[in-house]
Amino acid sequence: MLEKKTTDLESAVLVGVITQQQKEDKVQEYLDELEFLTYTAGGEVKNRFVQRIDLPNPKTYIGSGKMEEIAAYVKEHEVGAIIFDDELSPAQQNNIEKLLKIKVLDRTGLILDIFAQRAQTSYARTQVELAQYEYLLPRLTGMWTHLERQRGGIGMRGPGETEIETDRRIVRDRISLLKKKLKKIDRQMETQRGNRGALVRVALVGYTNVGKSTLMNVISKSEVFAENKLFATLDTTVRKVVIGNLPFLLSDTVGFIRKLPTQLVESFKSTLDEVREADLLLHVVDISHPNFEEHIASVNETLKDIDSVQKRTIMVFNKIDQYEHELIEEDDLVTIKTGKHFTIADWKRTWMERLGDNAIFISALNRENMEEFRKRVYNEVRDIHVSRFPYNNFLYPENLDAYSEDSN
Numbered sequence: 001m002l003e004k005k006t007t008d009l010e011s012a013v014l015v016g017v018i019t020q021q022q023k024e025d026k027v028q029e030y031l032d033e034l035e036f037l038t039y040t041a042g043g044e045v046k047n048r049f050v051q052r053i054d055l056p057n058p059k060t061y062i063g064s065g066k067m068e069e070i071a072a073y074v075k076e077h078e079v080g081a082i083i084f085d086d087e088l089s090p091a092q093q094n095n096i097e098k099l100l101k102i103k104v105l106d107r108t109g110l111i112l113d114i115f116a117q118r119a120q121t122s123y124a125r126t127q128v129e130l131a132q133y134e135y136l137l138p139r140l141t142g143m144w145t146h147l148e149r150q151r152g153g154i155g156m157r158g159p160g161e162t163e164i165e166t167d168r169r170i171v172r173d174r175i176s177l178l179k180k181k182l183k184k185i186d187r188q189m190e191t192q193r194g195n196r197g198a199l200v201r202v203a204l205v206g207y208t209n210v211g212k213s214t215l216m217n218v219i220s221k222s223e224v225f226a227e228n229k230l231f232a233t234l235d236t237t238v239r240k241v242v243i244g245n246l247p248f249l250l251s252d253t254v255g256f257i258r259k260l261p262t263q264l265v266e267s268f269k270s271t272l273d274e275v276r277e278a279d280l281l282l283h284v285v286d287i288s289h290p291n292f293e294e295h296i297a298s299v300n301e302t303l304k305d306i307d308s309v310q311k312r313t314i315m316v317f318n319k320i321d322q323y324e325h326e327l328i329e330e331d332d333l334v335t336i337k338t339g340k341h342f343t344i345a346d347w348k349r350t351w352m353e354r355l356g357d358n359a360i361f362i363s364a365l366n367r368e369n370m371e372e373f374r375k376r377v378y379n380e381v382r383d384i385h386v387s388r389f390p391y392n393n394f395l396y397p398e399n400l401d402a403y404s405e406d407s408n
C-alpha cells in the first residue's frame with residue numbers, strides 16, 4: 001500500500017477558481033503554469049475548467065454544478081487525472097476521487113511527482129521521499145476509503161481503522177529514518193563546505209526555468225543540465241569560477257516556484273544552505289515571461305523563508321533576446337501604458353532607478369551583455385573579498401578593464 005507509484009498523467013484536465021483576490025486573467029496564467037507543470041510531469045492537458053467561487057466548497061472544493069460538468073466530460077473523454085491549481089484538503093481530494101473515479105492531484109502533489117521523477121542523486125531522492133511521506137501522512141485515511149470501495153465497505157471499518165494506524169506508524173517511522181539519513185548527509189556536506197576555505201560564495205537563485213543553469217554553463221564553462229522543462233535542476237552544483245584572476249565559488253540550485261509546497265522547502269532546506277551561506281546572490285529573472293514580476297515576488301518569499309532576503313543581490317534579467325512588448329499605436333490615445341508595453345530600455349530605466357547598477361540585462365543563450373555582467377560580478381566579489389582580506393587589496397585591480405587580456 002505504501003509503494004510509491006509514478007503517477008500516470010497521460011491525459012489530464014485542469015481546474016482553477018476565480019475569487020475576489022484572483023481575477024480571471026490571473027487564473028488563466030496560473031493554469032498556463034499548471035499546464036507546463038503537467039507537461040513536465042509527462043502529461044497532456046485535454047481541457048481546463050474554471051469556476052467563480054466565493055468560498056471553496058468544503059466537500060469538493062468547487063461547486064456541485066461544475067463537478068457535474070466535469071464528470072460528464074470525464075465520462076465522454078479519456079481522462080486519467082484531474083489536477084487542481086490550489087491545495088485540496090485530504091477529504092476534498094478523497095471526495096472528488098469517489099465522484100469522478102479518476103486520479104485527483106493538487107498542485108503540491110503534481111510538483112512532488114515531478115521532483116520524484118527528476119531526483120537523480122540519493123541525496124535529492126531522500127529529500128523528495130521525505131516530502132512525499134509528509135504529504136502522504138494526513139492523506140492516509142483517504143487512501144483507505146479508496147480501498148474500502150474496492151473491497152465493499154460493510155464490515156471493513158474496524159480492521160480498516162487499525163490498518164490506517166499501522167500505515168501511519170510505518171510512514172512516521174519512515175519519516176524519522178529519512179530525517180536521520182538526511183542529517184548524516186548534511187553533516188558531511190557541511191564539512192565539505194567548510195573545506196572550501198575563504199573563497200567568496202555566489203549563488204544563482206530564481207524562478208524555475210529562467211536560465212540559471214544556462215548562465216552557470218556560460219560563466220563557468222561547465223556542463224550543467226539545462227532544458228525547457230520545469231525543475232531541470234534539483235541538486236546543487238558548485239563550481240570554482242575565475243574572472244580576471246579573482247576566484248570565487250558559484251552555485252546553481254533548484255528553481256523556485258509560486259506556492260512551493262512547504263514540505264519541499266522543509267526537506268530541501270539543506271540544498272538551500274548553499275543559498276543561505278552565500279555572500280552574494282544572483283537573482284536570475286526571465287524577463288520574457290509575462291509574469292516575471294510575480295516570479296520575483298515568489299522568489300523573494302522563498303528567500304524570506306530561508307532568511308536570505310537581506311543578502312547582497314544582483315538582479316539579472318535574462319532572455320532579453322526573447323522579450324516582446326505590445327505596441328500602442330500613435331493615434332491610440334486611450335490605451336494606458338503598462339508593463340506589457342515596456343521596451344527593454346523602459347525596463348532598464350525602471351529597474352536601474354530602483355537598484356542602480358544592481359540590475360543587469362542579458363541573454364545567457366546569445367551571450368548578450370555578458371561582458372558587463374562579468375564586470376559587475378567581478379566588482380561585487382572583489383568588494384566582498386577585499387573587505388574580508390584587506391591585505392589582498394593589491395591583488396585585484398578595481399576595474400576588470402585593467403586586465404589587458406582576459407583569462408576567462
Ligand SMILES: Nc1nc2c(ncn2[C@@H]2O[C@H](COP(=O)(O)OP(=O)(O)OP(=O)(O)O)[C@@H](O)[C@H]2O)c(=O)[nH]1
Pocket residue numbers: 206207208209210211212213214215225226227228229230231232233234253254255256318319320321322362363364365366
Ligand atoms: N531565449 C532564451 N532562452 C534561454 C536563455 N537562457 C536560458 N534559456 C532557455 O531557458 C530554458 C531553461 O533554462 P535552464 O538553464 O535549464 O533554466 P533553470 O533556471 O536552470 O531551470 P530549473 O533548473 O528548471 O529551475 C532552456 O530551454 C534554455 O535554453 C536566454 O537568454 N534566452
Ligand SMILES: [Mg+2]
Pocket residue numbers: 212213214225226232233252253
Ligand atoms: Mg537549472
